[in-house]
Amino acid sequence: MNLEARELRYALGGFATGVSLITVVTESGQALALTANSFSSVSLEPPLVLWSLQNSSDVYDIYASAGQFAINVLALEQQDLSNLYARKGEHLLDPAHYSPGRNGAPLIRDALVAFECGQHATHEGGDHLIIVGEVQAIQARKEGVPLLFFGGAYRELS
Secondary structure, rough: OOOHHHHHHHHOOOEEEEEEEEEEEEOOOOOEEEEEEOOEEEOOOOOEEEEEOOOOOOHEEEHHHHOOOEEEEEHHHHHHHEEEEEEEEOOEOOHHHHEEEEOOEEEOOOEEEEEEEEEEEEEEEOEEEEEEEEEEEEEEEEOOEEEEEEEOOOEOOO
């Protein structure tokens, strides 16, 4: 069976996902953010999560080798941040958008949840690199509405 990429992309768009910013600090100390909706839980013991990095990403080398990172689950009102850091070449994190986490990775202000992770493993996965992180710390808001992506567009719970 030979699937067309467009057909598969459309079908996958039928699965609603949250939207997150993956954040790291480069070796030179620059804070970066990358929009992703490929976040998923893996295991409770040990506490593992994963996300997928596109092989053609302009920041591939930085993210693929990051020892520490954070997965910041965005709230509905943070759609502008999702759009900003989804653009190629627009990954330098504005200092007004974050504070440093315990492991050094930037934590997005007012995110619903931030998972601070150490890189546990990576796996080749077609045109993506699957990055598994071990959760070291969690910060969560008590209330908020998630930013969702479904059918190629942002959505909200009703």
